[in-house]
Structures are given as structure tokens and as C-alpha cells.
Amino acid sequence: MIRAALILCLSTAAAIAHSHAAPTDADFTAWAASNRWQALMHMNPGATLRDVGASYVDDPDFFLAESGKRDPRAELVASHAALRQADSDAICRFPARYRFLAERLDWPRDAAFDHCEEYPEWREKMPTGQLVLAFPAAYLNSPSSMFGHTLLRLDPEPDPDSTWLSRAINFGARVNPNENSLFYIWRGLGGGYPGHFSLTAYVEKIRDYAHLENRDIWEYALNLDADELDWLVSHLWELRNINFDYFFFDENCSFRLLELIKVARPRAPLIEDFRFAELPVNTVRTLYRAGLVTERRYRPSKANELEFAAANLSDPELALARQLVDDPAAAETPAFQSHSPDRRHRIARVAYQALRLESRDQARTDDVARHSLALLRVVQRNPAPPAPEPPEPAAPETGHGTEMARFGLGSRGGSSFVEAGYRLTYHDVLDPVTGFLRGAGIEGMDINLRLDEAEGLVLESLDLVNIRSLAPRGAFVKPTSWFVHGGLERVRADADGDTDDRRQALFLQGGPGATWQLGNWLVYGLATARAEQVSGAEPAVRLGAGPEFGALYQRPDWQLGLMQTSRWYEAGFARHRSELTLNLPVTAQDAVRLGCDYRDWSGGDEVGCRVALRHFFD
Numbered sequence: 001m002i003r004a005a006l007i008l009c010l011s012t013a014a015a016i017a018h019s020h021a022a023p024t025d026a027d028f029t030a031w032a033a034s035n036r037w038q039a040l041m042h043m044n045p046g047a048t049l050r051d052v053g054a055s056y057v058d059d060p061d062f063f064l065a066e067s068g069k070r071d072p073r074a075e076l077v078a079s080h081a082a083l084r085q086a087d088s089d090a091i092c093r094f095p096a097r098y099r100f101l102a103e104r105l106d107w108p109r110d111a112a113f114d115h116c117e118e119y120p121e122w123r124e125k126m127p128t129g130q131l132v133l134a135f136p137a138a139y140l141n142s143p144s145s146m147f148g149h150t151l152l153r154l155d156p157e158p159d160p161d162s163t164w165l166s167r168a169i170n171f172g173a174r175v176n177p178n179e180n181s182l183f184y185i186w187r188g189l190g191g192g193y194p195g196h197f198s199l200t201a202y203v204e205k206i207r208d209y210a211h212l213e214n215r216d217i218w219e220y221a222l223n224l225d226a227d228e229l230d231w232l233v234s235h236l237w238e239l240r241n242i243n244f245d246y247f248f249f250d251e252n253c254s255f256r257l258l259e260l261i262k263v264a265r266p267r268a269p270l271i272e273d274f275r276f277a278e279l280p281v282n283t284v285r286t287l288y289r290a291g292l293v294t295e296r297r298y299r300p301s302k303a304n305e306l307e308f309a310a311a312n313l314s315d316p317e318l319a320l321a322r323q324l325v326d327d328p329a330a331a332e333t334p335a336f337q338s339h340s341p342d343r344r345h346r347i348a349r350v351a352y353q354a355l356r357l358e359s360r361d362q363a364r365t366d367d368v369a370r371h372s373l374a375l376l377r378v379v380q381r382n383p384a385p386p387a388p389e390p391p392e393p394a395a396p397e398t399g400h401g402t403e404m405a406r407f408g409l410g411s412r413g414g415s416s417f418v419e420a421g422y423r424l425t426y427h428d429v430l431d432p433v434t435g436f437l438r439g440a441g442i443e444g445m446d447i448n449l450r451l452d453e454a455e456g457l458v459l460e461s462l463d464l465v466n467i468r469s470l471a472p473r474g475a476f477v478k479p480t481s482w483f484v485h486g487g488l489e490r491v492r493a494d495a496d497g498d499t500d501d502r503r504q505a506l507f508l509q510g511g512p513g514a515t516w517q518l519g520n521w522l523v524y525g526l527a528t529a530r531a532e533q534v535s536g537a538e539p540a541v542r543l544g545a546g547p548e549f550g551a552l553y554q555r556p557d558w559q560l561g562l563m564q565t566s567r568w569y570e571a572g573f574a575r576h577r578s579e580l581t582l583n584l585p586v587t588a589q590d591a592v593r594l595g596c597d598y599r600d601w602s603g604g605d606e607v608g609c610r611v612a613l614r615h616f617f618d
Helices: 002-018 025-032 035-040 072-083 089-093 095-105 118-125 160-165 181-189 202-212 226-238 253-264 280-289 302-311 315-326 328-332 341-358 366-381
Strands: 130-136 151-155 167-173 193-201 217-222 244-246 293-299 403-412 415-427 440-452 456-469 481-492 502-518 521-534 541-554 559-569 574-587 590-601 604-617
Touching: 025 035, 025 072, 025 095, 035 072, 035 095, 035 226, 035 253, 072 089, 072 095, 089 095, 095 226, 118 226, 130 202, 130 253, 130 280, 151 160, 151 253, 160 202, 167 202, 167 244, 167 253, 193 202, 193 253, 217 280, 226 253, 253 280, 280 293, 302 341, 315 328, 315 341, 315 366, 328 341, 328 366, 341 366, 415 604, 481 521, 521 559
Parallel strands: none
Antiparallel strands: 130 151, 130 217, 151 167, 167 193, 193 244, 217 293, 403 415, 403 604, 415 440, 440 456, 456 481, 481 502, 502 521, 521 541, 541 559, 559 574, 574 590, 590 604
């Protein structure tokens, strides 16, 4: 028996090392140019500007050849030399590369990993029934997630109820959790962080996104078969502790996931086209265009579930729910007992959901545990039909494109003008609302050129960043609204109101506030502060503060905005501005925007009106 086993082992080793003659130079050249090897090497086909024709991987531990990052053929030759040896450690380190060569050289497959210790055990634990792209919606309070986030989920089988056993594949930057948000954005724009793939239980991600951050999650099932998933999982092992440069706009979580999916299906058109920015919603659209999406599922956040349930209670019932949150003994009062079992159930369930949401980011105390258990018993003592689920909103990919070009004309202070503009990304609060969060606007790199009959061609404005979070306060969830806006814009240089002297000002403004929802209206108030520097003007640096009030009316077929801003500056002058804007979607990717405003600056006032055609695209 021992002799037979020894002969089998020697035969296997010989098969690995000598099953075929060595590949020719032509073989290596052809194989290195194949879609699969290019995907395994993460070669840049021209999708982003950095390192075109080289690997996106920025870790020497990933390469066996000294020139492997820029020469996929040299890396293939080096891989062949390392992997053809029986019992090679390289076989345990690079299972996907081994499979690539084994399929072409008729090497054994499963038996080749018998000498490996960690990989077979890890591989056995990985679920491979289905791959799903998860898209937690935008979260404006985190710079890394203000456009949303994407991750992959491996399910043990194609069943939504199996997600409790699923594994999440995430790509993210290695950052200090205490790092300043502005510093994070600055370093993220320049590739100042290493990024890496990680694995965790999917239920932890649900807790992070849907429970802690109050974010809806969209899930897109992909039609990869078992063989394709085997490629992806094998390559995922090769990426353990391997660093990529992380870039906030393009080489980010969404782009890296497309690279990983391309290993599973190399011919899919996922990263061939050039992109200046890769946003999560564009990743979803790319997967749809490639024919990879088979099903979409919506998972509402706990905050949305609570607010939807609370909206179905009357004011007296809401008051009872708030009492139950503070003291479950309120369930024994006549006011609560006077309701039907169905209404008692709904009141108590809202109280239970509110208590759990309020304590979600705190250490669990004995009082919270006792209150939760008491409320759950009240819910169970009062059976009721299943409560309706929150309605599914329009999916993110159904919204307008993330880039925008516009052309318009108008007049200001008696002078006519035409103007043209371009916005790199993404959405403002008056753009068509379908597929976007109401009251949330994220704009980056918005340039506006104006040809004025009096002044000629001028740079009217350049918004580097303009973010607004007008999140309405609900019965239990009461977020803080806020905005930040910075860039260049033309202002009157004369503090006394001379309308003829306009100069560029570098400015930064922002502030907190609150928003309330009244039907389709969002009504808000903000406390604002502004700092600006105007070259050649007196004073050169101006500091001002004051309130902003406004209202937004948002429907799929039209959007209306009203705004009043007043700021008083330490230099002794004031600015007041009133604005009315109407946005009319014409098609899914086109809109007409009309607006008028009145500006008063310490005695110098003017009225302006404009109309523009806006076209969205990816």
C-alpha cells in the first residue's frame, strides 16, 4: 500500500512537471495577451490615465518577475517556472495562475493542492452559489461614501434568505479612522492611501450600512456560473494583503470590483472604456450593459422602515409610542389599552424599532435590554397582520447621467449674455429626482463660462465642491442638515455696491441647519458662514455670516426651488439674495432650467434671469 501511494505521488509530481513539452515563445506571447491573463494581472487597458499598459497592482509581492508589473509576458514565464515544480509554494500562493497554465498544459488540478495547508481549508469555507453586487446608497456624512459604495457578496446558494451565511468582498483604503475628512479627500484624490481587498460576514455590512448609517442597500444578482465563480474566488486568495493605490475618483472600490469580476468573465466589456471618474451608479449601469445582472432587490434601512411605520400612526398614537420608548409600562395605561390589538401592535412595534435605532451606536445597557424585551412582549401579546413594507423607490441606475453639459442665455443688470458649462459630477438638489436622494446634492468640478455683451468672455464660476444634505427630520430620526461650497465666482469688488467692478473671488462657505418635509415640500433653514479673498479689492479677505432659508418642491416631472440668503460682513457691508428656480425634465437625460434672482449689496441691487438646456451623460 505504501509503495503504491509513493508511486502515485511520484507520478503526480512527474505529471505536473513534465506532462508536456515546455511552451514555446509563441505560446507565452499568445497566452500573455489573452483576456484571462490580462485580467489576472490587472493590466490597465487605458481605462484610467495612470500606468496605461501596466498592472494596477502596486505591491511587489504580487509579481514573480522583476519586470512583471509592466510586462505580463515576463510574469507568465516566471509563473510557469515556479508553478511547474511539484510541491511548489507558488502553487499554494497563486491557485488561479496555476489553473490558467494547467488548462493549457494538461496539468492535474485538484491533486496539485494536496501539499497546501491554508488554501484548501479557506477555499472550502467560501460560498460559491451566487455573486451579488451590493450598493449601499449615498451617505453624505462620510467622504468615502458620499456617492454610495459598492461591494460584492458571495452566497452559498441563490436564495435571499441565505445571506446570513454570505461573505462580503470589499475594496477600501487603509486610513486612520480618526483622520480629518478634508485630509482624507485630499489624500484620496492623489492616491495617498493603499487599498486592498478584504472579506467579512455580509451581516456585518448590513449592520454597518442599513442599521448604523441609515442607508438603503440595493442588491444586484449576477449570472456568473460555478466555473466563473471558481476563477474569482481563486484569484481573491491571490490578492490577500496585496496593495493597490487608492484614488477617490477613479481607481476606487467600484473600479476594483469590476476588475475582479473581469477575472471571472474576461470577455465582458467592463473596464475597456476610459473614465475620468468611476461612481457606484455607473458600475451598476456597466454590469447591466454587459448582461450580467439577473435580479435586483431593495433592502430599506432601519431608519426608513421606522419612519414608514411611524407615518401610519396618528398623532396620539405617535405620542404613545414615544412614551413606550421611555417607559414600556405605558402599555398598561388606559390610553394604550383603549386601542384595538392591531393598533396596539403597531404602536408597540414602532416604539421597539425606535428604541433599537436610538441605541444602535451605543454600548448595550441593562436598561435598554430590559426595555427592548418588554416592548417585544407587548408586540407579541397583540398579534396583527404583517405590516406593509416601505415602497421601493426608483433604483439608482434609473436616474440621469452623472456628467452634465449646459448651454443657456440670460441677462443681468441690463446686460445680456450667453453661457456654457460642464459639471463632472453628479447631482444638485434641483436636478431630476428619480433615482437620487431627495434633498441631497453633490457637485464637483462645475465650470461656467459666460460671454457678456459688456464684458466679453469671462469665467463666471468654478465650483470645486458643492455638497448639500437637506435631510428631513422625522418623528424619531432627526438628522442635521448642512452644506459646504467652495471654489471661484465673480463678485462685486466694491463693498459700496459698484456693479461695474466684478472680480474673481476664492471662497469657502457652509453651515448647519434643519429640514422638515411638508408633503412634497422640503423646507429648511441654515446658519451660514463665508470667507472669500478678492484680489486687488479692499478689504482683500472678507468674512460674513447670516441665515439661509429655502424650500424645495420635488416631483419626478418638475422641481421648484425658493431661496433667501442674507450675510453681514465684518467689513461693514451686507449681501442679500432671493432666488426662484424651476427645473423641467424633458427626457430622462435632458432638462430645461429657468431662474430669476434679485441681489442687493449695500445699496447696489440688480435683477437677473436665465434659461438653460442641460444634458446629462455618463
